[in-house]
Amino acid sequence: MIAFKDLPVIPGGVCAAPGFVANGVHCGLRKASDAPDLALIYSETPCKAAAVYTQNKVKGAPIAVTKAHLAQGDIRAVIVNSGNANTCNIDGEYKAEQMCAIAAQCLNINTHEVAVASTGVIGEVLPIEPIRDAVPALVKGLSREGSKEASRAIMTTDTVKKEYAVQVTIGGETVTIGGMAKGSGMIHPNMATMLCFLTTDACIDQPLLQFALSQVTNDTFNMVSVDGDTSTNDTVLLLSSSLAKNKPIMDVDSDDYRTFANALYVVLMNLSRMIAKDGEGATKLLECVVDGAPDDHTARTVAKSVITSTLFKCAMFGKDPNWGRILCAVGYADADVSPDTVNVTLSSKAGSVCVCQNGRGTTFDPNAAQEVLVPDEITIHVTLGDGAFHAVAWGCDMTYDYVKINADYHT
The missing domain is CATH 3.10.20.340 (ArgJ beta chain, C-terminal domain)
Structure with missing residues (x-):
């Protein structure tokens, strides 16, 4: 378990780190509500990416598409919908790829630079038309203040949005880590049923970024349980822009890595507590x-x-x-x-x-x-x-x- 040293929270959530913007809009997938149900996170520069996914054998189509895109290199954007899990559908991967392509076209980037995630009801066909119609407004509204709307857009039975961010000093440079998460029901270790998107401006070697995320997730999200059900779409995705200009973190035994890992732990630990406290129907x-x-x-x-x-x-x-x-x-x-x-x-x-x-x-x-x-x-x-x-x-x-x-x- 990581040696834990607490850090004060800073505002901004997933947009706290310089270079990241976000937004959330209502596209109509959640028909019983006018709340946002489509979110976008965008980086002004290409990002190293790391991810961990559900261990359920039944996996949502967005996971397959996101895995494939991460395997091709850097990621610039993440598009996420709520209201429909896009899981167990014959056209699921096609629809997930379409979500990436629609976002990429509006952002003027490559489709493989977009990751995708979905959450909601399993086994219902995902309509692509509402998403296609809403993406131009979603992109137009991207801002440094957009974490609030983005975090609301990924909620399902959540009653509160979940955001957290911290700053640390690494190699004389200020490094920021921030994120947003959703999760309230179908929460159980390996992994807690949830979506979580994290951003940082730290300069860190990609294999070490993946190691840190896997290690910290094991001590945080994998230690949460609401009801004993492991979901199909769980994804934790971490993007690193390297804009902080700290000396690249290359050694797992270095003080710089320990500082980074502790900061990541603080963010994920607090998001874990928020998920547990917001468990469906929970009072404690x-x-x-x-x-x-x-x-x-x-x-x-x-x-x-x-x-x-x-x-x-x-x-x-x-x-x-x-x-x-x-x-x-x-x-x-x-x-x-x-x-x-x-x-x-x-x-x-x-x-x-x-x-x-x-x-x-x-x-x-x-x-x-x-x-x-x-x-x-x-x-x-x-x-x-x-x-x-x-x-x-x-x-x-x-x-x-x-x-x-x-x-x-x-x-």
């Missing part, structure tokens, strides 16, 4: 911190097991300090854990209470424990007592509204 962000693990695998597996437990998530919704459900999730995690050394503490801004010590219940005031579970952010601290490794995972409570949202999702 749950953060499970596991330490005292014998190895990284054990720490990560136990943390994810706890925040994925449906019974535990329901208990948190009911403000029930049912620590037995936590210990149960620790016990069925695919890891070698000794229950006799496990301690569990629940905490929030209302206080903290130790509910389990050495695998056994402790004497605590249930009313006081219930008060700890009232705030909208709860930390579950699990100590395994068997090593020095730790991990953090994020989830949310399970509520009545989650069922309502997903019972009516298609309609």
Whole structure:
């Protein structure tokens, strides 16, 4: 896990780094709403690109097209729609390629310099006409202030837009990393079901850019679960323009790489927390911190097991300090854990209470424990007592509204 040093947030989201503009417009794919549903990110210069994708065997057509375009070299733009996942359609790749071609023509760049992503209902044919009609206005409205509209345009059941950006100094130069994400339901590790687009002006070797993204995604988005469902269209895409003019980052063991990776972690960690907190129907962000693990695998597996437990998530919704459900999730995690050394503490801004010590219940005031579970952010601290490794995972409570949202999702 990356050694974490916090950084202050700066405005701008995906447009925070110099040289990037964005926009979002309503083209009509989301017929029940007049909210933006088509987004575009554009770089004034060619960018090195890195990406990670869903591990679901069923993948959206945009993933195949984006992979092919990244394999051809630099990327200048990303076009994204919501309201339709363009997945499991016989003409899916053709439509995804058409989206890239339409954007490229209006931007006067090559089609293979455009990446594409879609999110929404699976198995419905994507109409290309609304997208074709809207792209000229989408391009015309590109601006440094466009991150807000772009981040709104990629939302589906999200209730809030998700943006974050930071700055660090590398080699005496200011380097910016910013991004936007969407995700609320179908969220589960490997990867969290989501779209995320990141931009930076850092000068960094492309293989190292990919290494950093894969490493940090593993510690952030892959540690998020809302409902245990891994989606078909998950994509995290990172564009690097090199406009910062720092000395190129070439060595994974260098201080410059560690500074860059930490900044990327801060952005993705905060976007991960936003996704978990905005889980469909959720009222609480749950953060499970596991330490005292014998190895990284054990720490990560136990943390994810706890925040994925449906019974535990329901208990948190009911403000029930049912620590037995936590210990149960620790016990069925695919890891070698000794229950006799496990301690569990629940905490929030209302206080903290130790509910389990050495695998056994402790004497605590249930009313006081219930008060700890009232705030909208709860930390579950699990100590395994068997090593020095730790991990953090994020989830949310399970509520009545989650069922309502997903019972009516298609309609």
